[in-house]
Amino acid sequence: MRQHVNPLSSFFQLPLELPPPEQLFRVPDQPIHLDIGCARGRCLLGLAERDPHWNHLGVEIRRPLVTSADRDALASEHGNVRILFCNANISLEGWMKALEQDRLQRVSIQFPDPWFKRRHHKRRVLQPALLLATATALQPGRELFLQSDVLDVIEPMVALTELSACFDRPAEDQRPWRTNNPLAVPTERERYVLEQNLPVYRVLYRRNQNPLPSVSDLEQRWQEIDNPAEALTT
Numbered sequence: 404m405r406q407h408v409n410p411l412s413s414f415f416q417l418p419l420e421l422p423p424p425e426q427l428f429r430v431p432d433q434p435i436h437l438d439i440g441c442a443r444g445r446c447l448l449g450l451a452e453r454d455p456h457w458n459h460l461g462v463e464i465r466r467p468l469v470t471s472a473d474r475d476a477l478a479s480e481h482g483n484v485r486i487l488f489c490n491a492n493i494s495l496e497g498w499m500k501a502l503e504q505d506r507l508q509r510v511s512i513q514f515p516d517p518w519f520k521r522r523h524h525k526r527r528v529l530q531p532a533l534l535l536a537t538a539t540a541l542q543p544g545r546e547l548f549l550q551s552d553v554l555d556v557i558e559p560m561v562a563l564t565e566l567s568a569c570f571d572r573p574a575e576d577q578r579p580w581r582t583n584n585p586l587a588v589p590t591e592r593e594r595y596v597l598e599q600n601l602p603v604y605r606v607l608y609r610r611n612q613n614p615l616p617s618v619s620d621l622e623q624r625w626q627e628i629d630n631p632a633e634a635l636t637t
């Protein structure tokens with residue numbers, strides 16, 4: 404099994420500014436789908452081919468994967484996909500904040516690294532700050548799609564998203580988990596999991612009209628749920 408990259412190590416804390424859409428896509432004012440932790444980018448590369456009227460940005464912390472994926476992206480027919488190296492928890496907030504209103508219309512986090520040990524939960528990609536930055540950039544009705552093959556990973560993502568109160572699950576999103584993928588192209592991990600006949604847990608949220616909680620408030624409430632022992636000592 405591959406070693407996960409520790410996003411909290413000092414190397415990955417370096418600020419790295421992502422370019423604006425004008426420098427990434429041939430038609431920069433199309434809606435953007437952002438896929439966080441996209442690995443080799445097969446899902447986004449496939450979606451970009453099928454949906455030329457969307458732009459697709461994948462971000463990934465493992466540089467060798469990005470090198471190959473972005474080479475394919477740059478060679479794509481429609482100029483509507485890029486795969487960039489960054490730590491999503493460091494670089495996305497500023498990038499999303501600088502976007503024009505309603506430019507970002509879909510965000511996906513698919514099969515994120517699990518980091519099972521409680522003391523490693525802070526390495527998980529969906530953290531309160533990233534969730535709130537995403538909620539700030541998405542207008543009401545726009546989508547946040549989460550999927551994983553690990554219940555212990557999807558359940559905390561759902562719990563955090565619902566704790567923020569910024570997203571609703573539409574009635575048509577089956578409970579407890581939707582069986583089909585709203586995206587037309589599976590990821591690498593999804594393909595593998597489905598080939599093994601293992602379950603996949605999926606949730607599609609839509610941004611609602613609610614105002615955002617503060618990051619510190621959500622972080623504190625989240626820590627009380629996710630790591631109560633540490634919450635008592637801080």
Ligand SMILES: C[S@@+](CC[C@H](N)C(=O)[O-])C[C@H]1O[C@@H](n2cnc3c(N)ncnc32)[C@H](O)[C@@H]1O
Nearest residue numbers: 410440442463464490491513514516590591592
């Ligand atoms: C289990 S893989 C799944 C990849 C892909 N989404 C799929 O479904 O096949 C999770 C990916 O997220 C990336 N990742 C983890 N933390 C990240 C972070 N903070 N920023 C960007 N990428 C991250 C990992 O390097 C890894 O490639």
